[in-house]
Amino acid sequence: MFRRMQHECSVAPNEVTFVSVLGAAEEASELRMIHDRAAENGFHSSNVFVGNSLVHMHGKCGSVRDAKQLFDAMALQSVSSWNSIVDAYAHNGLEREAFKLFRTMQHEGVRPDKVTFLTVLEVCTSLRQVRLLQELVTSAGLRSDVLLQTALLQVFARNSSISDAKRTFDGVRDKDLFAWNTLLTAYAQCGADEAAVEMFHRMNQEGVKAGEQTFVSVIDSCASLGDLEQGVRAHECAAECGVEDQVRMLHAQICSAGLLRDVAVANCLINAYRKCQSLEDAKVVFQSIQDYRDVVSWTSMLCSCVEDGSHYEAFELWHWMQQYGDKPDTVTFAGILDACSSLKSLSRGRMIHEQVKGSGYDSSTTVSPALIGMYSECFSLEEAAEAFETAAPKDVLLYNSMISAYSKHGRGGKAIALFRRMDLEGVSFNRGTEGLKPDNVALMSVASVCQHVGLLEEAFYYLFQLGTEYRVTAKRERYSCIVGLLGRIGWLEEAEAVIRKMPFKPNEAVWKNLLMSCKIHNDVARGARVAKELLELDSADSATYVTLYNMYAGQLKHSEEPQDFELDELEEARLDA
Incomplete structure (x- = not known):
């Protein structure tokens, strides 16, 4: 129609024509043609409405330079003009330049409006900028604007600034569902x-x-509160705080709201029951979505069975999943391989491995460690090594899996050789980058196998020298291993010093490690100090009383000197325990 107008000499386009046709332009060539016609008619720089539309469309088509040239040539630059040029830079990923234009706009005395703030919020690259923008929003008298405040809340949440997000949320007068969901999701994603x-x-x-989003987020949080990965007491803690009841309450509300047909919500429920060790509840949800399950549904239910020890049920699910035509993903394969490992079923494991190859997942960083673990549990180290060599690229997790497999089966030489290979490949193939750096798992595995075969100097080397060289932050397990090594060679004073200088509170395991070393080397005085630390952690620990009693009893057999510790008290304590 615009082209037809150009052929009708008696019909001249006006500003409404140009603004309308610019909105319909889809290609850069069309935009250039309209721009040229606007220039011929004197509209491109003299008319603010046409000029703004041209700047906006040039930005949309990726012509930031043309947009800036046109903006600079405009006789009048309104707040909408500034919004258009800032948006042009923002739309093309030039966040810093967009924010600089916003600051220039302020210096020019142009008062930003709601659209300006919404645009600039998307280009903020630091929390400092967002907080500055929030102050300007307040100064502009827009503090009560729900859309702006919700946008600020969203940006704070996206940057994990929970305190800012909460403060902004509390300042929103008429909170809608989006505002509630934004803060609730931020809490869930940040672990709160x-x-x-x-x-x-x-x-x-x-x-x-x-x-739907509300339930997905809160179910994930309930699941995390009951997550068994937190340790052996996690389920007890979950029971104490009523996590399972919380999930069941959410389940009931979801059913009442008619949202259980949303597969994402249902999958979150299955996962929550899984982490709370409530397999039967997970089955109820799984059965209720029989007509619209996806791969996540099958995988969550299968992994629930594996973690519950119901491995044969997991294999039934595996069979029916494929009968229904749902293809397993990497997480599904890892889960069913864990079931093979637990049953030590090499035949099933090999069958699954063939399916992994057929699916093209044999190099997956999720599946390959599970394959190595399965073959290790089934006492087929050769096939584990083959799975390791097939995987590419090799990451730290993959090396850890193979090193741990060798360590578990007493193949100390192979574990050390693979560790050194990991070290060499990390340096030679990734020079100047992070590379393949050993972590705590790798260091612990190779040091453990060295300790078991009597290579104490090598164990110290891996725990101390390489740990320092690669700046691997020591965890409790590594400290415990160090204490065990020092205790084994009789360096009890050094072992105790390591414990007392740990960057976190020592647990029972590390103190018991030292107590056993004190018993072996007959250091009764130190043993008494260590026992005191243990009893402060758990006064009902009968094993500590018995160990210390035996140490004193053994010393009394070889000495008639009076002891500081009352043997009768220990005897009484042992009988009570």
Whole structure:
């Protein structure tokens, strides 16, 4: 139609024509043609509406230079003109330049409006800039604007600044579901799970109707609170804080809201019950979504069975998943391989391995460690090594899996050789980069096998020298291994010094390690100090009383000197225990 107008000499386009046709332009060639016609008619720089539309469209088409030239040539630069040029830079990934233009706009005395702030929020590259923008929003009298405040809340949440997000949320007067979900999701993603659950209860109290995203986030938080990976007491803690009841309550609300047909919500519920060790509840949810399960549903249920020890049920799920035509992904393969490992079923493991190859996942960094672990548990180190060599590229996790496999089966030489290969490949193939640096798992595995075969000097080398060289932050397990090594060679004073200088509070395992060394080397005085530390951690620990009693009893057999520790008291303590 615009081209037809150009052929009708009696019809001249006006500003409305140009603004309308610019909105319909889809290609750079069309934009250039319209720009030329606007210039011929004197609209490109003299008319602010046409000029703004041209700047906006040049930015949309990636012509930032043309947009800036046109902007600079405009006779009048309104706040909309500045918004258009800032958006042009922002749209093309030039965040720093966009923010500089915003600052220039302020220096020119142009007062930013709501659109300006919304645009500039998306180009902020630091929390300092976001906080500055929030102050300017307040100064501009827009503090009560729900859209702006929610956008600020979203940016703070995206940058994991929970305190800023919470402060902004509290300042929003008419909070909509999006605002609630934004803060609740931020809590969940940052690990503030208790705060997320508390926020959900607050939503209920204030009568805010939860949506799909609400339930997904709060279910994830409930699952994390009951996550068994936190340690052997995790399920007890979950029971104490009512995590399973929280998930069941959410389950009931989801059903009432008719949201269980949302597969993402259902999958989160299955995963939550899985982490709370509630397999039967997970099965109920899984059965209720029979007609619209996806690979995540199957995988979550399969992994629930594996973690529960119901390995044969996991294989049934594996069979039916494929009967229904759902293709397993890397997580599914890793889960079913774990079931093979637990059953030590080499035949099943080999069958799954063939399917892995057929799916093209034999080099997956998720599946390959599971393959190595399965073959190791099934006492087939040769096939584990073959799976290791097939995988490419090799990461630290893959090396750790193979080193641990060799260590577990007493192949100290191969474990050390592979560790050295990892070290060499990390240097030679990644010179000047991070490379393949050993972590705590690798150091612990190779040091452990050295200790077991009597290579104490090598064990010290891996724990101390390489740990320092690669700046591997020592964890409790590594400290415990160091204490064990020092105790084994009789360096009890040094072992105790290591414990007392640990950057975190020593646990029972490391103190018991030293206590056993004191018993072996008959250091009763130090043993008494160590026993005191243990009893402060657990006064009902009968094993500590018995160990120390035996140490004193053994010393009394070879000495008639009076002892500081009352043997009768220990005898009584042991009988009570």
